[in-house]
Amino acid sequence: MSLASTFTVTLMLLLFAFFLTTDRGLQAAVSVLESKVEIALFLDGNAKVSEILALKARIEADPAVSRVEYVTKEQALKRLQDIADRRKDFVLATIDGNPLPSSLEIKLSDARQAKRFAEELRAEVGAGVVADVIDNPQVVDQLLTITRVLSVGGVAILAMMLFVALFVIVNTIRIAVHARRDEIEIMQLVGASDWFVRWPFILEGMLVGALGAVVALSVVFAASGPVTTAMLDFLVTLPISLGPEFAFQLAASVLGVALLVGAGGATLSVRAHLAK
Amino acid sequence: MIALDDVSKRYPNGTFALRDVDLRVDSGDFIFLVGASGAGKSTVIRLLIREELATTGRVVVDGEDVGRMPRSRVGRLRRKVGVVFQDFKLLPRKTVAENVAFALIVTGHEGRLVREETERALSLVGLTARRDHFPSQLSGGEQQRTAIARALVNRPRILIADEPTGNLDPVTSWEIIKLLTRVNDLGTTLVMATHNAEIVNALRRRVVHLDHGMVVRDEREGLYAA
Numbered sequence: 001m002s003l004a005s006t007f008t009v010t011l012m013l014l015l016f017a018f019f020l021t022t023d024r025g026l027q028a029a030v031s032v033l034e035s036k037v038e039i040a041l042f043l044d045g046n047a048k049v050s051e052i053l054a055l056k057a058r059i060e061a062d063p064a065v066s067r068v069e070y071v072t073k074e075q076a077l078k079r080l081q082d083i084a085d086r087r088k089d090f091v092l093a094t095i096d097g098n099p100l101p102s103s104l105e106i107k108l109s110d111a112r113q114a115k116r117f118a119e120e121l122r123a124e125v126g127a128g129v130v131a132d133v134i135d136n137p138q139v140v141d142q143l144l145t146i147t148r149v150l151s152v153g154g155v156a157i158l159a160m161m162l163f164v165a166l167f168v169i170v171n172t173i174r175i176a177v178h179a180r181r182d183e184i185e186i187m188q189l190v191g192a193s194d195w196f197v198r199w200p201f202i203l204e205g206m207l208v209g210a211l212g213a214v215v216a217l218s219v220v221f222a223a224s225g226p227v228t229t230a231m232l233d234f235l236v237t238l239p240i241s242l243g244p245e246f247a248f249q250l251a252a253s254v255l256g257v258a259l260l261v262g263a264g265g266a267t268l269s270v271r272a273h274l275a276k
Numbered sequence: 277m278i279a280l281d282d283v284s285k286r287y288p289n290g291t292f293a294l295r296d297v298d299l300r301v302d303s304g305d306f307i308f309l310v311g312a313s314g315a316g317k318s319t320v321i322r323l324l325i326r327e328e329l330a331t332t333g334r335v336v337v338d339g340e341d342v343g344r345m346p347r348s349r350v351g352r353l354r355r356k357v358g359v360v361f362q363d364f365k366l367l368p369r370k371t372v373a374e375n376v377a378f379a380l381i382v383t384g385h386e387g388r389l390v391r392e393e394t395e396r397a398l399s400l401v402g403l404t405a406r407r408d409h410f411p412s413q414l415s416g417g418e419q420q421r422t423a424i425a426r427a428l429v430n431r432p433r434i435l436i437a438d439e440p441t442g443n444l445d446p447v448t449s450w451e452i453i454k455l456l457t458r459v460n461d462l463g464t465t466l467v468m469a470t471h472n473a474e475i476v477n478a479l480r481r482r483v484v485h486l487d488h489g490m491v492v493r494d495e496r497e498g499l500y501a502a
């Protein structure tokens with residue numbers, strides 16, 4: 001077991017931990033932003049209440065919709081007045097009547113459905129109930145593109161690192177097997193089972209993995225304090241918290257991957273030797 | 277105990293190591309495999325412990341078809357077939373007793389059984405006094421006796437010796453042969469490949485002569501050369 005192999009495994013695991021953390025943060029960011037994705041549907045002034053309620057019920061039935069709120073003309077005006085009261089630079093001119101339309105505010109549970117859903121509703125514009133449909137497709141699209149690129153890129157880099165780590169373990173164990181080849185030959189000669197020959201090496205592979213995991217996790221947890229402080233300015237806009245539950249999941253995942261890679265690499269290595 | 281039925285071994289380059297070999301060895305037999313280097317003696321031995329598989333034909337050891345046996349059973353086969361080599365194959369960093377006990381430990385035995393069986397095998401080969409020596413501190417004959425003890429410690433039905441006296445002087449060779457005949461007298465089937473004409477001629481046991489992969493002579497109470 002060499003220092004170099006432990007070091008390589010550590011690097012791989014650090015990358016894995018970084019990827020997990022970033023992915024978790026991004027997921028949290030996406031879900032926060034997703035919950036803010038809304039479609040506003042302005043209603044025709046001549047629409048009957050029964051028609052509006054029927055439309056509301058129809059929208060609510062769609063699985064992509066989490067909540068539909070009916071905002072009447074009066075409520076819309078009251079909101080505008082509330083905003084005006086809070087902001088000194090905002091003066092509401094006194095006008096006769098209420099120019100604001102009533103609307104349905106649609107919150108979506110799945111942001112990816114926003115575009116399709118808005119299109120469907122827009123098809124009903126002019127039919128007597130729906131006056132206009134407002135959504136903000138760019139925001140949603142951009143967000144989803146970023147997530148996709150990051151997850152695909154992350155998985156690709158991780159796969160590459162995993163391959164490198166596996167390769168290093170295979171080679172480390174190959175050296176260990178080579179050093180004990182006489183012993184293995186005699187073991188096989190006197191009738192030891194393949195498993196009896198294999199398990200010490202698999203254990204050694206797992207030990208290399210576990211050592212790498214301990215070093216990687218030490219680095220991650222030592223760095224987590226300063227990094228969090230530095231990132232706080234950036235993250236404060238989003239209610240993301242990576243608490244002790246996540247720390248535990250992270251440690252378990254890193255250790256699990258380390259043991260798997262160690263055992264897997266060793267198994268490959270010993271199998272190659274036994275097949276000779 | 278051992279049966280080779282119409283066995284051929286052909287290597288990928290087309291050369292035959294064995295050609296249509298038929299051989300039957302009964303329980304308790306002592307046979308010499310003789311023939312020039314490359315005649316196929318070692319191939320027969322490798323087939324018996326399934327280090328190699330026959331290209332055609334059937335190899336049966338103690339009632340089991342060796343060629344059809346799954347890999348997971350090979351260990352059990354080898355515990356029934358002890359093997360001794362010309363170069364002893366001892367582990368240099370283990371003592372005599374540890375080398376012998378190794379065969380028991382790696383086949384899943386432990387504790388008192390390992391100690392008792394190791395001592396039994398050591399006393400059989402007369403090395404009890406040397407039990408804590410390392411191979412480098414032993415004579416060639418003592419090293420071979422250690423290897424024989426290791427081959428016998430799992431109480432095999434068959435003992436195969438591949439040129440066991442090849443590295444030993446005549447006097448020591450006789451010691452080893454005496455030991456092997458005693459092992460055979462105790463009921464273990466013995467197959468010995470050898471170039472040592474003097475020993476074959478003196479013992480007058482069954483001789484199976486291989487030449488270019490074929491059995492050219494199979495005699496009871498035979499001589500090294502016809």
